[in-house]
Amino acid sequence: MALKKIGVIRTPYKWKAPRQPVEDGECLLEVYPEFQEGLKGLETFRYIYVLFWMDRVEDYSLETEPPWAEGIKVGVFASRSPRRPNPIGLSVVRLYAVEGNRLRTSSIDAIDGTPLLDIKPYVKYLDSKEDANLGWAEDLSDREHLILHLRGIPHDY
Amino acid sequence: MALKKIGVIRTPYKWKAPRQPVEDGECLLEVYPEFQEGLKGLETFRYIYVLFWMDRVEDYSLETEPPWAEGIKVGVFASRSPRRPNPIGLSVVRLYAVEGNRLRTSSIDAIDGTPLLDIKPYVKYLDSKEDANLGWAEDLSDREHLILHLRGIPHDY
Numbered sequence: 384m385a386l387k388k389i390g391v392i393r394t395p396y397k398w399k400a401p402r403q404p405v406e407d408g409e410c411l412l413e414v415y416p417e418f419q420e421g422l423k424g425l426e427t428f429r430y431i432y433v434l435f436w437m438d439r440v441e442d443y444s445l446e447t448e449p450p451w452a453e454g455i456k457v458g459v460f461a462s463r464s465p466r467r468p469n470p471i472g473l474s475v476v477r478l479y480a481v482e483g484n485r486l487r488t489s490s491i492d493a494i495d496g497t498p499l500l501d502i503k504p505y506v507k508y509l510d511s512k513e514d515a516n517l518g519w520a521e522d523l524s525d526r527e528h529l530i531l532h533l534r535g536i537p538h539d540y
Numbered sequence: 541m542a543l544k545k546i547g548v549i550r551t552p553y554k555w556k557a558p559r560q561p562v563e564d565g566e567c568l569l570e571v572y573p574e575f576q577e578g579l580k581g582l583e584t585f586r587y588i589y590v591l592f593w594m595d596r597v598e599d600y601s602l603e604t605e606p607p608w609a610e611g612i613k614v615g616v617f618a619s620r621s622p623r624r625p626n627p628i629g630l631s632v633v634r635l636y637a638v639e640g641n642r643l644r645t646s647s648i649d650a651i652d653g654t655p656l657l658d659i660k661p662y663v664k665y666l667d668s669k670e671d672a673n674l675g676w677a678e679d680l681s682d683r684e685h686l687i688l689h690l691r692g693i694p695h696d697y
Binding site for chain 2: 385414438445508509517
């Protein structure tokens with residue numbers, strides 16, 4: 384199970400990435416030229432999955448405490464914490480443009496320079512589940528507020 | 541970038557997997573006991589992402605021809621073909637039950653015994669994009685028929 388770096392993610396985040404992708408802001412995916420042929424037709428998709436290797440993560444923890452949900456402890460597989468046995472990041476982002484081997488996208492919750500592993504089209508019907516839920520976050524008091532954190536939407540309170 | 545096998549996928553598919561996850565049928569994820577603690581709270585989610593290593597895939601191809609869309613050639617990153625530079629499979633499946641270290645889910649498009657890499661909660665708002673599209677499949681003639689293929693829905697014609 385040997386991974387190949389197919390490119391690199393360029394973001395404004397040098398040390399600390401936001402917890403979630405946010406739809407304002409813009410990031411860049413630089414696909415190495417030897418893989419550019421694989422991008423043909425990608426520009427027709429509104430959303431894409433970006434898979435990346437979170438190389439700044441040093442170790443994993445099976446239990447995690449979401450920073451915005453005090454006192455809640457959940458398993459790492461019930462969370463999107465980066466401290467996972469396999470630190471593979473997965474984000475759904477808007478694809479704005481494909482320019483040669485460079486992709487302009489909405490914000491990605493990754494640190495600048497993060498290795499890119501894969502890009503997949505996000506396909507209506509297959510990936511968009513209208514009856515999805517929020518899991519353990521569904522029943523928290525202060526739910527509406529927490530949803531802002533969960534979605535990475537900036538707010539003042 | 542070294543991957544850990546966190547468990548194994550049990551499916552009825554011994555040699556050939558369906559092209560997409562289908563919502564009828566049932567599969568099993570066996571998480572190794574040393575990772576079981578990481579499942580805490582996962583049962584509250586209706587859908588999960590399953591990431592797996594497609595170990596039967598021998599090589600990748602930057603250009604691919606979807607078997608159900610004759611004459612169409614697209615780049616591998618604009619497709620869900622398993623023959624990718626990093627053969628990481630990604631499926632959204634329904635989670636039916638967590639029983640100790642075993643997860644009962646809807647069908648997964650993976651061959652029996654496939655190494656499990658990660659499980660992530662599929663989170664409403666974050667992952668469900670109602671305005672997603674079908675990309676290059678949007679404009680094909682015979683679109684409705686192709687959508688059945690795309691969704692992995694069995695049909696007679």
